[in-house]
Amino acid sequence: MSDDTPTQLEFGWEEWVALPDLGLPALRAKVDTGARTSALHASEIEVFGPNAKPKVRFIVNPVAGDDGLAIPCSATILDRREVTSSNGEKEMRYVIGSKLTVNGQSWPIEITLTNRAGMASRMLLGRQALTEHITITATEKHLQPELSYDVYRSAGLRKTAPKRALRIAVLSREDNYSTRRLVQEGEARGHTVEVIDTTRCYMAINAMSPEVHYDGARLPRYDAVVPRIGASITPYGTAVIRQFETIGTYCVNGSTGIASSRDKLQAHQILASQKIGMPTTAFAASPKDTRNLMDLVGTAPMIVKLLESTQGKGVVLAETKKAAESVIDAFRGLRANFLVQHFVKEAAGEDIRCLVIAGKVVAAMKRTGADGDFRSNLHRGGTAKVARITRQERATAVKAAKAFGLGIAGVDLLRSEDGPKVLEVNSSPGFEGIETATGKNVVGFLYDEIETHAAPKPTRRKVRSGG
Numbered sequence: 001m002s003d004d005t006p007t008q009l010e011f012g013w014e015e016w017v018a019l020p021d022l023g024l025p026a027l028r029a030k031v032d033t034g035a036r037t038s039a040l041h042a043s044e045i046e047v048f049g050p051n052a053k054p055k056v057r058f059i060v061n062p063v064a065g066d067d068g069l070a071i072p073c074s075a076t077i078l079d080r081r082e083v084t085s086s087n088g089e090k091e092m093r094y095v096i097g098s099k100l101t102v103n104g105q106s107w108p109i110e111i112t113l114t115n116r117a118g119m120a121s122r123m124l125l126g127r128q129a130l131t132e133h134i135t136i137t138a139t140e141k142h143l144q145p146e147l148s149y150d151v152y153r154s155a156g157l158r159k160t161a162p163k164r165a166l167r168i169a170v171l172s173r174e175d176n177y178s179t180r181r182l183v184q185e186g187e188a189r190g191h192t193v194e195v196i197d198t199t200r201c202y203m204a205i206n207a208m209s210p211e212v213h214y215d216g217a218r219l220p221r222y223d224a225v226v227p228r229i230g231a232s233i234t235p236y237g238t239a240v241i242r243q244f245e246t247i248g249t250y251c252v253n254g255s256t257g258i259a260s261s262r263d264k265l266q267a268h269q270i271l272a273s274q275k276i277g278m279p280t281t282a283f284a285a286s287p288k289d290t291r292n293l294m295d296l297v298g299t300a301p302m303i304v305k306l307l308e309s310t311q312g313k314g315v316v317l318a319e320t321k322k323a324a325e326s327v328i329d330a331f332r333g334l335r336a337n338f339l340v341q342h343f344v345k346e347a348a349g350e351d352i353r354c355l356v357i358a359g360k361v362v363a364a365m366k367r368t369g370a371d372g373d374f375r376s377n378l379h380r381g382g383t384a385k386v387a388r389i390t391r392q393e394r395a396t397a398v399k400a401a402k403a404f405g406l407g408i409a410g411v412d413l414l415r416s417e418d419g420p421k422v423l424e425v426n427s428s429p430g431f432e433g434i435e436t437a438t439g440k441n442v443v444g445f446l447y448d449e450i451e452t453h454a455a456p457k458p459t460r461r462k463v464r465s466g467g
């Protein structure tokens, strides 16, 4: 039956109803013709979202006497109104809109949210909801079909539950394509996405109530944090993420994974310990060991790489051992840390960027260096196009992201004679190059993962069956 052709329904003083938009398939509602607007008993009522279109999220315990069953809900706020409750008390309440379903018929109603624990009925149906097609027999109850609270126990509940709007923080200092896409895609899905400058977060570190503050106020409870931590602020950025982890916030990439993948020496050690292919790499602290270091890597040409290098700026190709020695001397003179690496010549100035999200390669592109450059970085004038990768390359990329426990990672591979060699695992991969080259909505894949992980699950404990 549709919303347009209501058939007559008979209500007693209490009926079984459903609010499907809120993920509440069974509720007992008391008919209260003394009240204008319907009311739903909700706790943890919290406003979020843009000022122009604020939302509210809250918890409903649909079964009276069973607070173990908690359903997280969210809705757009229609109004905020003063309501006088049955005991005469005035209260400011948020008003939301939702569909009310009874016996296969649905119609839109307004609902105020109120947190009054101990109320036997979880819902009151006011006059506004009791439209013309309803007749009321106040001396009877349950004139409409009975629903069962068992639905809250069914495995399908999470699948059928409406997607709850999430509040997400993107930790980023840059207003670039990647940040903008994260905001745009999240908002298109109905979430609220706030961009937070990582370096402006400050923290009270104490055992009882870990918090993150920003611009004079404590940051709210986020459903998910997407770290986009630039290399120059890794230590502080990872400290901020650790704080969110302590609070229990879901972080797409954890502080440990970001820190260890950033530290080139540690990253190579972790990759090696997982038997993941990578170019032979050596490092030493003392100038006395320069020759031995080069011998470990093999014959020239070889790569000398600054540990702090990004965008290929500190990557040098030394054609001879003599040239490598001069570069190493120069780096040492500048007190710069570096590593020496076998030059994978057959890669011929190309590398493969695999974007791994939640253990899957969701997109891959081949980057080719500008004419005559062995470095394929797009920042150095390289070009990118979609890549077809082999099963071995796919497995290597997935394994590399997993080695650092990263939910999202850009894994760079070189195609060598003996299989893929991982160059680096990037915990804040850019989206522009890969979305342009592959035409894929990579950020969408990331939100799929966030929605799966961060959407609060209905808790089901000791549910009494209804009746």
Ligand SMILES: Nc1ncnc2c1ncn2[C@@H]1O[C@H](COP(=O)(O)OP(=O)(O)OP(=O)(O)O)[C@@H](O)[C@H]1O
Binding pocket: 279, 303, 305, 309, 310, 311, 312, 313, 314, 315, 341, 342, 343, 344, 345, 347, 349, 350, 351, 374, 375, 376, 377, 412, 414, 423, 424
């Ligand atoms: N061992 C190697 N053999 C062949 N080519 C290499 C090797 N190491 C680096 N390259 C080339 O140089 C480019 C830059 O190297 P790498 O990614 O290690 O530098 P980076 O400065 O850390 O860059 P990023 O900004 O990606 O972190 C690579 O994309 C690759 O094309």
